[in-house]
């Protein structure tokens with residue numbers, strides 16, 4: 001085992017009793033001390049994967065190896081894993097201090113009361129809840145309750161921390177604050193962490209890397225930047241990015257790329273990114289909104305439907321070929337609803353996908 005594959009998930013599969021295959025041969029590894037996000041839409045298999053790592057679900061195929069040892073025959077309680085759930089799962093009749101101390105008062109890792117309290121107080125300080133020690137969970141805000149759940153998961157000094165949508169019950173502002181706190185906390189403690197989320201922005205902001213799932217299959221396992229700039233397929237390109245990527249239906253014919261109301265030669269694409277031969281046929285030309293720019297003599301002529309201000313930029317929305325598309329335009333450039341505009345495409349930053357989602361450019 002090297003530190004590069006502290007956790008190794010190998011050809012993991014899960015078919016539920018009703019015959020539904022939720023996980024289809026999933027393999028990935030996690031470096032020691034990394035915070036890795038499992039990202040994907042609802043139902044893609046994130047929680048199923050996490051639960052198999054925790055030992056709450058048995059895989060129907062494959063292996064989970066932690067620190068060089070297969071976990072398949074290891075009882076959940078012996079896996080030395082901390083688990084933080086979306087709904088906190090705190091004991092309502094216990095105080096914050098008692099909740100955090102609880103894992104050290106039962107089982108084979110039972111500690112003396114004085115020692116348990118000392119450890120609990122250390123983690124309560126790290127999670128900024130030391131002043132809430134005597135409160136009951138029902139009196140706390142969502143953010144405070146989640147901090148208690150995190151402190152409680154950390155007191156046993158687990159080798160892995162699993163977090164399943166830990167921020168989804170919090171309001172938008174608190175989510176931003178607590179996700180930063182979680183990242184600095186897990187880095188300070190140095191614990192290897194798997195963090196499940198369906199929110200790409202959350203994953204991009206905190207993950208050392210992101211494993212993007214769709215229908216029980218890993219679509220890409222990479223840094224956030226690679227997912228954004230170099231997506232493996234159309235699903236990844238569409239899932240990552242806000243505003244979402246623009247998709248234009250095109251046809252490749254005789255070395256020309258022809259869309260609704262625009263066309264250009266294949267030679268305008270970056271040769272090193274093209275396959276040896278680009279077959280004629282139907283494709284999607286995908287381009288991120290920041291790679292469209294106003295240009296008097298641009299490729300695309302359209303009428304602005306709506307303009308939305310986001311910070312220093314404007315999202316200019318327009319309809320093209322019956323699809324809503326977007327361009328991200330500098331605030332200084334005056335564009336308003338109803339304006340006729342012409343846009344150029346930075347084709348070096350565009351992608352071409354086949355109908356099956358496979359990327360060819």
Ligand SMILES: Nc1ncnc2c1ncn2[C@@H]1O[C@H](COP(=O)(O)OP(=O)(O)OP(=O)(O)O)[C@@H](O)[C@H]1O
Nearest residue numbers: 016018020022041042043044045046047048049198
């Ligand atoms: N016990 C079960 N029996 C049958 N199918 C199940 C069972 N549990 C989950 N599934 C299905 O397996 C798929 C993956 O579920 P899972 O909870 O892992 O998804 P997820 O990515 O975590 O989604 P969410 O974010 O909605 O929790 C879903 O289609 C779900 O309906």
